[in-house]
Amino acid sequence: MDYLNVGRSGLRVSRACLGTMNFGTEHGLAASDEAEAGRIIGAFIDAGGTFIDTADLYHRGETEEIVGRALKGRREWVVLATKGAMPVGTEGRGLSRRHLTRALDASLRRLGTDYIDLYQCHQWDPATPIEETMATLDGFVRAGKVRYLGCSNFTATQIVESQWAAARVGGAPFVSLQPQYSLIQRVIEAEILPVCARHGIGTVVYGTLGGGVLTGRYRPGETPDPDSRMGRLLGMAGADRWARSLLNDRNLAIAEGLVKVAAEVGAAPAEVALAWVAGRPGVTSVLIGPRSVRQLRENLAAFELVLPEEAVARLDDISLRDLDPMDGTLFHLVPR
Known part of the structure; x- marks a missing residue:
């Protein structure tokens, strides 16, 4: 495992980040129960992984509780990241001082720790002045509850x-951004990656397998297996549109090209999809989201894979063809 500064x-942090x-x-959908999650976390740490990312929103706080219990006795071995802003249960939402203060304290309690290594704003809040948000976050750092x-x-x-805003209030700035990035979603290359480089911000990218499209499991003209992730989401209220947006002709054509390169x-x-993202300029760490120890090991194999220059060039060409920078799928959680 390689390591880079954020x-x-x-x-x-480790180049692989365990999502x-x-x-x-x-919420179901073939999620991992606590026993399997504990095995995944243990195997990840044993493999040299040091970076674990979660959020208060995930499974209404249950995920943070699972992660906290799994890290007992080895908390100091990992860089623990979580996110706030979204509603959890009866809690509010946003990046106001009131909500973030409540959200952080709740996350600390669920995670069973007295500090968070990397505390992240889950999404922008247009209703709160950004100066209020950055001053509040700086207060967390000064209080020792948050490191970065x-x-x-x-x-x-x-x-x-x-x-x-951080500079204006004399507070700590952001050191990381968590954006979506994959062979089917390269919009961040236009403006976001250059801005991150300019402002000293590292990237922890997610969605690298395109919701499973880049595993090669889905093919043009074929109906997804009902037991697959996309097969379960199709027809589901609130999720069908998201699934169909990923299973479009362009994305499936990219996946077909990827399958050919992978075979060669x-x-x-x-593995090839993950290795391509990990090798992109400006990428600090790559989020992986395994549901089992077997999937974890398959994902980690990508960080040992060195793609030939010719393969990288072909993947670049395949994924840029017919790309409309305004047609990227912006982040949104599948409604549960």
Whole structure:
């Protein structure tokens, strides 16, 4: 496992980041129960992984509780990241001082820890002045409850406004951004990655398998297996549209090209998709979301895969063809 500093900070993390959105039973959809989640976390740490990401929203707080219990006795071995802003149960939402203070204290309680290594704003809040948000977050750092600050799903303009606001209030700036990035979603290359480089922000990218499209499991003209993730989402209220937006002709054509490249280099399509993202300029760490120890090991194999230059060039060409930068699928959670 390789390790990099996050942006222009002293925070050092593993190139693989264990995403925990699948840990919990609140929402089903083949999620991992607590026993399996514990095995995944243990195997990840044993493999040299040091970076674990969660959020208060995941499974209505159940995920944070699972992660907290799994880390008992080895909390100091990992960089623990969580996110706030979304509603959990009867709690409010947003990036106001009132909500973030309540959200952080609740996350600390569920995670069974007295500090968060990386606390992230889950999404932009247009109803709260950004100066209030950055001053509140700086207060968390000064109180010792948080070590570093980050954001998720911010646009380039929102990132710049946040960094300027931090400077105006004399507070700690963001050191990380969590954006979506994959062979089928390259919009961040236009403005977001250059802005992150300019402002010393590292990236922890998610969605690298395109919701499963880049595993090679789905083919043009074929109906998804009912037992597959997309097969379960199709027809589900609130999720059908999201699934169909991923299973469009362009994305499936990219997946077909990926399958061919993967066969030539002797690796699984998912490994190649992850390796391509991990090798992109400006990427600090790559989120993986395994539902089992077997999937974890398959994902980790990608971080040992060195793609030939010719394969990288072909993947670049395949994924840029017919790309409309305004047609990217922006982040939104599948309604549960």
